[in-house]
Amino acid sequence: MRRTKMAVAAVAATGLAVSLAACTGDESDLDGGExxxxxxxxxxxxxxxxxxGGSGESEGFRIMHNLYDGLxxxxxVTGDPDYLVAEDISSDDNQTWTIKIKDGLTFxxxxxxxxxxxxxxxxxxxxxxxxxxxNYFFSTIAGYEDLNPPPLPEEEWDDPDTPKIPESxxxxxxxxxxxxxxxxxxxxxxxxxxxxTMLGYEAFYPVAEECLADTAACELVPIGNGPFKFEExxxxxxxxxxxxxxxxxxxxxxxxxxxxxxxxxxxxxxxDYLTGDIDxxxxxxxxxxxxxxxxxxxxxxxxxxxxxxxxxxFPLYDDTYADVNLRRAISAAIDREGVLNVIGPxxxxxxDSWVPASINGGGQGFxxxxxTYDPDLANDLLEEAGGWPEGEKLRIWVNDSADNLDxxxxxxxxxxxxxxxxYEIVPMEWTDFLxxxxxxxxxxxxxxxWGPDYNLNxxxxxxxxxxxxxxxxxxxxxxxxxxxxxxxxxxxSIEEAVxxxxxxxxxxxxxxxxxxxxxxxxxxxxxxxxxxxVVHPIYSGPGGxxxxxxxxxx
Amino acid sequence: xxxxxxxxxxxxxxxxxxxxxxxxxxxxxxxxxLATLILLFVFAMAAFPTLFTDKDPxxxxxxxARQRPDTWFTGEHPLGTDAFGCDFAAxxxxxxxxxxxxxxxxxxxxxxxxxxxxxxxxYFGGWLDALISRVLDVFIxxxxxxxxxxxxxxxxxxxxxxxxxxxxxxxxxxxxxxxWMEFCxxxxxxxxxxxxxxxxxxxxxxxxxxxxxxxxxxxxSAIIPVTAVVPTTIGAIIVTESALxxxxxxxxxxxxxWGVLLSKGxxxxxxxxxxxxxxxxxxxxxxxFAFAAFGDALRDALDPKxx
Numbered sequence: 001m002r003r004t005k006m007a008v009a010a011v012a013a014t015g016l017a018v019s020l021a022a023c024t025g026d027e028s029d030l031d032g033g034e035x036x037x038x039x040x041x042x043x044x045x046x047x048x049x050x051x052x053g054g055s056g057e058s059e060g061f062r063i064m065h066n067l068y069d070g071l072x073x074x075x076x077v078t079g080d081p082d083y084l085v086a087e088d089i090s091s092d093d094n095q096t097w098t099i100k101i102k103d104g105l106t107f108x109x110x111x112x113x114x115x116x117x118x119x120x121x122x123x124x125x126x127x128x129x130x131x132x133x134x135n136y137f138f139s140t141i142a143g144y145e146d147l148n149p150p151p152l153p154e155e156e157w158d159d160p161d162t163p164k165i166p167e168s169x170x171x172x173x174x175x176x177x178x179x180x181x182x183x184x185x186x187x188x189x190x191x192x193x194x195x196x197t198m199l200g201y202e203a204f205y206p207v208a209e210e211c212l213a214d215t216a217a218c219e220l221v222p223i224g225n226g227p228f229k230f231e232e233x234x235x236x237x238x239x240x241x242x243x244x245x246x247x248x249x250x251x252x253x254x255x256x257x258x259x260x261x262x263x264x265x266x267x268x269x270x271x272d273y274l275t276g277d278i279d280x281x282x283x284x285x286x287x288x289x290x291x292x293x294x295x296x297x298x299x300x301x302x303x304x305x306x307x308x309x310x311x312x313x314f315p316l317y318d319d320t321y322a323d324v325n326l327r328r329a330i331s332a333a334i335d336r337e338g339v340l341n342v343i344g345p346x347x348x349x350x351x352d353s354w355v356p357a358s359i360n361g362g363g364q365g366f367x368x369x370x371x372t373y374d375p376d377l378a379n380d381l382l383e384e385a386g387g388w389p390e391g392e393k394l395r396i397w398v399n400d401s402a403d404n405l406d407x408x409x410x411x412x413x414x415x416x417x418x419x420x421x422x423y424e425i426v427p428m429e430w431t432d433f434l435x436x437x438x439x440x441x442x443x444x445x446x447x448x449x450w451g452p453d454y455n456l457n458x459x460x461x462x463x464x465x466x467x468x469x470x471x472x473x474x475x476x477x478x479x480x481x482x483x484x485x486x487x488x489x490x491x492x493s494i495e496e497a498v499x500x501x502x503x504x505x506x507x508x509x510x511x512x513x514x515x516x517x518x519x520x521x522x523x524x525x526x527x528x529x530x531x532x533x534v535v536h537p538i539y540s541g542p543g544g545x546x547x548x549x550x551x552x553x554x
Numbered sequence: 555x556x557x558x559x560x561x562x563x564x565x566x567x568x569x570x571x572x573x574x575x576x577x578x579x580x581x582x583x584x585x586x587x588l589a590t591l592i593l594l595f596v597f598a599m600a601a602f603p604t605l606f607t608d609k610d611p612x613x614x615x616x617x618x619a620r621q622r623p624d625t626w627f628t629g630e631h632p633l634g635t636d637a638f639g640c641d642f643a644a645x646x647x648x649x650x651x652x653x654x655x656x657x658x659x660x661x662x663x664x665x666x667x668x669x670x671x672x673x674x675x676x677y678f679g680g681w682l683d684a685l686i687s688r689v690l691d692v693f694i695x696x697x698x699x700x701x702x703x704x705x706x707x708x709x710x711x712x713x714x715x716x717x718x719x720x721x722x723x724x725x726x727x728x729x730x731x732x733x734w735m736e737f738c739x740x741x742x743x744x745x746x747x748x749x750x751x752x753x754x755x756x757x758x759x760x761x762x763x764x765x766x767x768x769x770x771x772x773x774x775s776a777i778i779p780v781t782a783v784v785p786t787t788i789g790a791i792i793v794t795e796s797a798l799x800x801x802x803x804x805x806x807x808x809x810x811x812w813g814v815l816l817s818k819g820x821x822x823x824x825x826x827x828x829x830x831x832x833x834x835x836x837x838x839x840x841x842x843f844a845f846a847a848f849g850d851a852l853r854d855a856l857d858p859k860x861x
Contacts, residue, residue, distance in 0.1 A: 286637065286821040338616025342638055410638055413614040 038256025038553055039241065040530060041279045043269040043544055045262070045401050046430045047236060048133070050222040051215060052205035053125030056133035057434065058308075058451050061202050062541030063234075063260060066548050067224035067242065068205040069250065071099060071118075072196065074538045076547060079360065079455030081200050084250070085113060085225070089199070094191035094490070099184040099199075107208040107225045108245055115178035121207035123147075123172045128165030133434075136467055137203040140195070140489070142175030142187040163439075191490040193497045194456050200538075201453040227253050227549055237262055254532075254552045265429075266400055269544060279527045279551075281544035284403050288344035297525055305358045306520030307537045309351055309460070312396075312411065313448035313514035317440050317475035320389060324512050328370045329381035330394075330445065331515030333418035334411055335373040339517075342410040343403065348518030354460055354505050356519040358537060361457030361498035366509035367516050375418045382419055394423035395444030399433035408447060411517065437473045448473065448514060452538045456494075457501045461485065465508055476513035529554055572778070576855035586851045592844035596837075599647050600654035607632075609644035611810070620822075623829055633833055637822060646834060649810035656722040656811065657791045660729045661784060667730075668737025673776060675738070676745025677768050687742075690735050698794060702728040706803035721809040725798060729791055736787070737780050744776035782856050785849030789842040796838060812838050 045059040052068060055061055071089070072081035083089070087100040105113035124130060126138035128148035138144055147170055151163035158164060175187035188195065198204065206225060211218035220233035227248045234240035243257035261278060263269055270291075273281035283291040291297050312330070314321040321327060336350035352371035357363025369377065382388060394415065398408045405427055412423040426444070428436065437446050453459050462485055469477035481504055488500030524544050526533045531554050534547040580586045599606055616639050623634035623642070633643040675686040693701075702725075709724035748754060749772060757771050792812070798804030799813025800820065812834050819831030 284821075286825050288825070290825045335616055338619075338639070340616075342616045342619045406637075410614075410616050413638055413640075414616055417613060417615060 038244075040255050040258045040546075040548065040551055040553065041277055042258055042260050042546075042548075043263055043272075043278050043281060044239060044260040044541070045543070046264055047234070048431055048434070050219055050234060051211060052121050052202050052207055053132045053134045054219075055202060057430070058449075058541045059430075061451075062539070062545055063242075064202050064205070064222070064224075065226075065539050066228045066258070067222050067226045067230070068202075069105075069113075069224075069226045070201070070205050071101075071199040074200050074455060074536070076534050076536045076550070079537055081197050081454065084200075085206070086199070089196045091195075094193050094195070094492075095188050097186040097188070097195055099186065101182045101184060103182060105225060105249060106247075107206075107210075107223050108229045108247075109208055109210050109223050111208045111210065111223075112181070113206055113225050114181040115184035116181065117206035117208065118184055118204070119172075119176045119178060120209065120212065121205060122176060122203075124207065124212060125203055126173050127168075127171055129167045131165065133438075134203040136463065136471065137198070137201070138173065139467070140188050140190070140192050141173050142189045143170070143173040144175075144189065146170040147173065190486065193489065193491050193494055194454075194458055197454045197456050197494075198459075199454075203453075227251075228258060234260075235262075237264070251549070253549050255548065258548050263543075264401065266403065266405065268403065273525065273527065273544075276527055276529075278544070279530050280524050280533060280546045282347070282524050282542075283344075285342065285344040285347075285406060288347070291525060292346070300526050300528065302522055302524045302526065302533060302535055303346065304522045304535060305349075305356075305537075306522045307356055307358050308449060308451040308520040308542055309354075309356055309516065310348065310407070310518040310520070311351075311354075311448045311450065311514045311516050312445045313437075313474050314445050314512075315440065315442050315475060316513055317469070318443055320392070320443075321445070323385040324510075325381045325385035326388075327512045327515065329378045329385060329419065330415055331367070331370045331512065332372065332374050332381060333378035333415045334515065334517060335414040335418070336371075336517060337373065338414055339407070339410040343407050346521055346523045349521050351516040351519045354508060354514075354516055355457040355502075356460075358519070359452060359457055359460065360455050361502050362460070364502055364505060366506050367512075368509075370512065371516055373414075373418075378418050388419060388421045392421075394421055395426050395442075396423060397426045397428065397433070397437070397442045397444055397446035399430045399447060400427040401430055404447060440473075440475055445515075446473075449542070451542070455538060457498060457505065458485075458488065461501060461504055461508065465513060474513040476511065478507060478511055481507045481511070572856070576852065579855040580851050583851055585847045589844035589847040589851075592840055593848065596650060596841050596844075597654065599650040601651075603644075603647045603651065606647045607641065607644040609641040611640055611644040611648040614638040614640035620827055620830075622827070623833075634829055636830055637818065637827075642830070642833070645810060646812075646815065646837065649812055649815055649834075652718060652722050652805055652809060652811040653792060653795065653813070655718060656726050656729075656795055656805070657788050659722070659726050660733065660791050661788050663726075663730045664734040664787075665737050665780060665784065668734040669741045669773065669777065669780060671734070672738040672741025672743075673745045673768050673773060676742040676776075677749055677764070677772065679746075683742075686738070690738055693732060693735050696732065698729075698732040699797060701732040702794065702798055703801065703803060705731065706798060709803075721805055722811075725795055725804040728798075728804075729794060733787065733791065736783060740779045740783065741776045744779055745772050748772045748775050778856050782849065782853035785845045785852060787849075789845035789849070792838065792845075793842055 044062060047060045047063060048057055049055045049060050050064055052064065055064060069084050071084065071086040073084040075082055085101055085105060087102045089097060089099050091097040101115060107113060122138060125132045125134050126144060126147050128135065147168060149166055149168050152166050156164060177185045179185055208223040211223045221230045227245055227250065228242040229245040230240055230242045232240060239260040239262040241257055241259045244253055268284050269278040269281040270283050270287050272278040314327050316322065340348060352365045352367045353363060355362030396408055396412050398404050405425060408425055412425060416423045436442060450460060450464060465472055465474065465476050466485060469475045484500060484504035484507055488497045488504060491497035491500055522535045524535060530551055532550055532552040534550045536547050618635050619639035620637060621631055621635045631641050636642045636645055671686050675683040705728040706724055754767060754771050757767050795804055795811060796813035796816050799811060800817040805811040805814055815834040819834055823831035
């Protein structure tokens, strides 16, 4: 039955039989029919922003990296940064970096992509009063402090949950300069060997002048410099279609465009995948077994080691979680294999380190016995920590997208069973959840997923646990850790830096500000009509994604 | 007031014999006996869940997830385990109470409201009747499911694992608002019929107040047609609650009701775990059948025209 249905949808989508499209009665089939057959149908969640620096989460980034070209682009196999907009990136001392930009590149509105375009974008994100989520990426650049004075006293905040950074006179990073239009000079406040590796991330994309002149319009119809371009405004709840940008100077994608379909509130794409309306999708736990056992689908399945991690982070600012042994107890109480049995094996693998093995410097296993299910150890640790507060419930805060609630229910069940405590899940919407956890408003462990921005173990450490107790979501701070991170940043070679970052991870493991649970295993299915489906270890978003620059429609 | 005791006493005597008669007719019917047994079983599960299972439905072990009920009614997990490794028998048994309590709350509230409004409208007539009847028309025009969906959308996303009232409150409220009309209509019709009968006139001549006439003389006869539809309506309420739960409204997970179990079961039935869907469904069908059979028999027994 499935095969037939999908064949009908595929035929309709390629526009060969308009009458069949009418039979299937789904508007997205008609989309495909009208578009000439080259539109890939992808799924996406709730997007926070489509202007570089404003998203900092997987859903905005999975769209944005197709709209914008950064200085470098990560190789889909090795994860190494290859030059894209940059012609050359070099430094003598790892502190002053000179970036040469390719000549003749333009934005989709015709503005030149030059050093000024990058400086414009970076200054905007680095300016504290703009309150952009990727602000912290620029803390390594000289002059950052001038743009980010200490926050105002709490009673002057517009929103009681977000610290308000006052306007400052300085609006430009002193470390950025453009000796000539195609040369960007970056002065870091301290040497950082990993700097070029970071440059393929959203925070470092360029922004057009027209975009900053009207950011509201630019959120709807972003002005990128990448291979895809929105003609119609993007709708947060309905999604949108980005078409191939005809004047793209780089390698043109083989497809004509992509339509993103939005799934919110725990909805997932699987039913639409089965009817041929979504091209790449991951089955939910309930359909996992039948999907894997279906010989038709099995041929079109991608299984590979993923890079996204799922972590249960602790609010160290809450007294209940101040004791490291309590945090260890909770971690050791989680039966990771058992949880996998509930949510579908192959979707994740148990994780015992903060940096997964698929990332440069990862897979060190620093969490060790505390990340292995051991009820006796867990109870001993809990006792050592003085036991669980009488009558309190363990409140686990989770954003409600996809089947997070199921995953965390299974985790909660396991903790409750092992430690004999009660728990409850507090579901929240994605953007609210991000804001609440950034504002330190949670009174229990919370979901913390991390997908890589670039291929370096530093990316799993510093952006998540760095910046001091006031900045990071956990409220974590340890002088040894910060010192080690600083030492690693100043290393002479990337290998040495990786090694030092691993040592910082070991310090982190001693403090256990969060409990590593899973690393994602990519287990996606793609439709019959697409081919050359590459799941990028760094760029791909959760729940089903593929490299749109490479994907082919048969 | 001693003169009034005479007619009242007679009415009571007649009533007693009517109910007794009905009881005698019903207990001879095999379908009623079967239905009663099923209902007793269901009510017992709701009232004393621990008689049926010694497992805690909130104790779920991931490693034991989705064990099929191969041992049927015996062994460690008599009905297997659900998607999270919770004992499925315990989940069903403990999910019965919200379902039944919700159905009973709704029925009691709607019968009381329906009777009251119906008797008032029928007895006083005039503008009060016009008002109540028009409101009733409005509510009859809105289908119960649609109305409940609209109303419950307001409560959406407020999942509760707390106490019973919080769990069933929104769904009960929505169902109450959209299911009192039938009782009201029956009561109104019966009141209009009864208020001109001789014994009512007699009571009035003897100086009885309106309230006394309504509640001591008319209500006992108006209650009979209403009683006959009560069991069938309870069945309908249980089905509607399930429908709402399947739509993601009504009782919200993590609390359980049969509807919630059905809703979760549908996800898994396609994946090869039919029992997660089949067992709650069978229980639901059996219960609704029992209420329907009971209601049918009750109507036959109470309706003098059929005797």
